[in-house]
Amino acid sequence: MTENQNLEALKTPGAVFFIFGATGDLAKRKLFPAIYSLYREGKLAEDFAVIGVARRPRTQEEFREDIFQSIQEFCRYKAEDNDNWKTFAQHFEYKSLDINNVDGFRELNEQTVKLEKQFGIPGNRLFYLALAPELFGSVSFNLQKGGMLDAEGWNRLVIEKPFGYDLKSAEELNEQIRQVFKEEEIYRIDHYLGKEMVQNIEVIRFANAFFEPLWNNKHIANVQITLSETVGVEERGGYYDHAGALRDMGQNHMLQMLTMIAMEPPSRLLPEDIRDEKVKVLRSLRPYETAEEVKKNVIRGQYIKGSARGKDLPAYREEDKVDPNSNTETYFAARLFVDNFRWAGVPFYIRTGKRLPVKTTEIVVEFKSMPNNVYLGKKYKLEPNLLVIRVNPMEGIYVKINAKKPGSENEIEPLAMDFCQSCMVGINSPEAYERLLHDAARGESTYFTRWDEVASAWSFVDKIAEAWAQNQGDISYYPAGSWGPKETDELLKADGFHWWPVNGQEEDNVVWQIGK
Numbered sequence: 001m002t003e004n005q006n007l008e009a010l011k012t013p014g015a016v017f018f019i020f021g022a023t024g025d026l027a028k029r030k031l032f033p034a035i036y037s038l039y040r041e042g043k044l045a046e047d048f049a050v051i052g053v054a055r056r057p058r059t060q061e062e063f064r065e066d067i068f069q070s071i072q073e074f075c076r077y078k079a080e081d082n083d084n085w086k087t088f089a090q091h092f093e094y095k096s097l098d099i100n101n102v103d104g105f106r107e108l109n110e111q112t113v114k115l116e117k118q119f120g121i122p123g124n125r126l127f128y129l130a131l132a133p134e135l136f137g138s139v140s141f142n143l144q145k146g147g148m149l150d151a152e153g154w155n156r157l158v159i160e161k162p163f164g165y166d167l168k169s170a171e172e173l174n175e176q177i178r179q180v181f182k183e184e185e186i187y188r189i190d191h192y193l194g195k196e197m198v199q200n201i202e203v204i205r206f207a208n209a210f211f212e213p214l215w216n217n218k219h220i221a222n223v224q225i226t227l228s229e230t231v232g233v234e235e236r237g238g239y240y241d242h243a244g245a246l247r248d249m250g251q252n253h254m255l256q257m258l259t260m261i262a263m264e265p266p267s268r269l270l271p272e273d274i275r276d277e278k279v280k281v282l283r284s285l286r287p288y289e290t291a292e293e294v295k296k297n298v299i300r301g302q303y304i305k306g307s308a309r310g311k312d313l314p315a316y317r318e319e320d321k322v323d324p325n326s327n328t329e330t331y332f333a334a335r336l337f338v339d340n341f342r343w344a345g346v347p348f349y350i351r352t353g354k355r356l357p358v359k360t361t362e363i364v365v366e367f368k369s370m371p372n373n374v375y376l377g378k379k380y381k382l383e384p385n386l387l388v389i390r391v392n393p394m395e396g397i398y399v400k401i402n403a404k405k406p407g408s409e410n411e412i413e414p415l416a417m418d419f420c421q422s423c424m425v426g427i428n429s430p431e432a433y434e435r436l437l438h439d440a441a442r443g444e445s446t447y448f449t450r451w452d453e454v455a456s457a458w459s460f461v462d463k464i465a466e467a468w469a470q471n472q473g474d475i476s477y478y479p480a481g482s483w484g485p486k487e488t489d490e491l492l493k494a495d496g497f498h499w500w501p502v503n504g505q506e507e508d509n510v511v512w513q514i515g516k
């Protein structure tokens with residue numbers, strides 16, 4: 001393929017993008033920068049328009065100024081105040097509208113038709129709901145009543161997480177949306193699926209002869225997925241105190257990464273085939289039915305006062321908009337099992353938390369050790385081989401192997417073969433939201449979650465949440481800036497394993513860590 005053909009294949013079809021919630025945090029930090037990056041990369045030509053929708057008043061000039069500021073602050077490309085910027089900004093308009101006001105949607109339709117004529121857009125409409133989920137149903141109904149879905153092109157609905165609070169509320173939400181949109185028109189965002197290295201899991205697994213044959217319970221001892229954050233709840237205390245780490249990160253990002261690691265190779269690289277395989281993994285998760293099973297396999301914690309990098313940090317219960325008696329978990333870790341032929345008996349350890357010492361997302365696949373009753377194993381203590389996939393913020397993979405210590409006669413030491421992708425492409429790697437917006441506009445649904453995936457993930461998580469709700473007392477506390485409750489280490493120790501240190505974690509005896 002020539003470069004021009006390649007760019008043509010990546011080009012987004014002409015469409016109007018509606019950003020509902022255009023004055024909000026997500027639009028400012030992620031969506032406007034993503035649209036600008038697509039434009040700068042030639043993936044978005046001149047046949048597009050963006051209409052920002054929210055209640056507060058904004059003139060067109062003020063709205064365009066908001067976008068300029070958002071790009072300057074959050075985009076990997078900077079806008080310059082020149083003709084190029086002015087051409088881009090002309091594609092943006094604002095509509096002040098309460099989403100409960102159906103007449104406003106009729107006006108919005110008139111505004112849209114004008115823009116479609118102006119930019120030669122063939123009636124394709126993408127509705128991005130950067131709104132609280134309680135509003136998804138009303139927007140869908142009013143889009144229909146206001147005639148917004150009657151244009152000639154396609155309609156697509158992109159919705160943000162959280163998709164419900166539990167299975168029941170997710171079903172209700174889904175039912176409302178499905179009265180208006182077909183499943184194939186709905187794009188449920190899980191922004192972790194837009195991350196470079198999460199998408200790379202498939203390639204690492206299915207394009208390498210030395211991984212796939214070993215990818216099973218005969219050769220893999222355990223899998224560890226860590227998603228640690230240094231931040232607390234910031235301005236989102238109200239939402240977070242209702243949700244907690246299990247719903248905020250577990251039901252979606254953590255389980256999605258697990259499915260990418262555990263799924264069977266799809267028969268074809270088509271969205272539905274890939275999603276079929278992912279949902280099978282979710283259905284194979286061993287459910288924890290009783291409070292005892294939950295207690296044995298899942299740990300929850302909440303941060304108390306602590307410090308990090310010389311700075312004092314408040315307790316979770318002291319955070320803005322958080323109940324001072326809150327029992328919401330800011331951390332959870334679990335031992336999960338995928339009960340199928342490939343994975344029977346292999347524990348998947350997952351952990352995530354706020355106010356941990358480093359910001360990192362990493363997946364460690366620990367291979368079974370060589371038999372220690374023969375040859376080298378008899379003589380040396382061999383470290384297990386590891387495949388580490390670094391998702392965030394560093395991107396890359398490395399493999400830890402045993403090798404002869406250079407210069408020594410017969411000493412063996414662990415050695416890391418490191419591919420640091422971020423060192424090579426640096427800040428040019430597209431942001432998750434950029435990829436996902438681009439995919440949704442091209443009708444590429446692989447990296448969005450299908451309803452049955454969402455439902456299966458909720459039914460698994462609900463049982464844990466129910467057990468916790470009945471037993472409020474079993475929460476552990478950890479100082480902000482520490483690695484979470486100590487019980488988390490016990491979870492692995494009981495199986496003869498330990499957490500492998502993640503990138504940035506200080507460990508004196510880790511000779512194979514990069515930079516050591």
Ligand SMILES: NC(=O)C1=CN([C@@H]2O[C@H](COP(=O)(O)OP(=O)(O)OC[C@H]3O[C@@H](n4cnc5c(N)ncnc54)[C@H](OP(=O)(O)O)[C@@H]3O)[C@@H](O)[C@H]2O)C=CC1
Nearest residue numbers: 021022023024025026054055056098099130131132160161
């Ligand atoms: N921010 C983030 O990093 C992330 C956010 N999300 C999800 O994305 C969604 C949006 O989040 P975020 O941007 O942070 O939220 P904000 O509270 O910052 O923004 C909400 C937006 O909704 C608009 N809005 C609220 N009520 C109405 C209404 N009745 N009619 C029209 N517009 C309305 C607000 O504008 P106005 O007040 O002017 O009407 C504002 O633009 C949420 O579901 C959140 O959970 C998911 C992942 C990350």
Ligand SMILES: O=C1O[C@H](COP(=O)(O)O)[C@@H](O)[C@H](O)[C@H]1O
Nearest residue numbers: 161191229231248249253361392
């Ligand atoms: O969805 C969410 O993700 C962020 C973490 O995302 P990352 O890309 O920065 O790793 C998390 O902070 C937030 O609580 C959650 O809602």
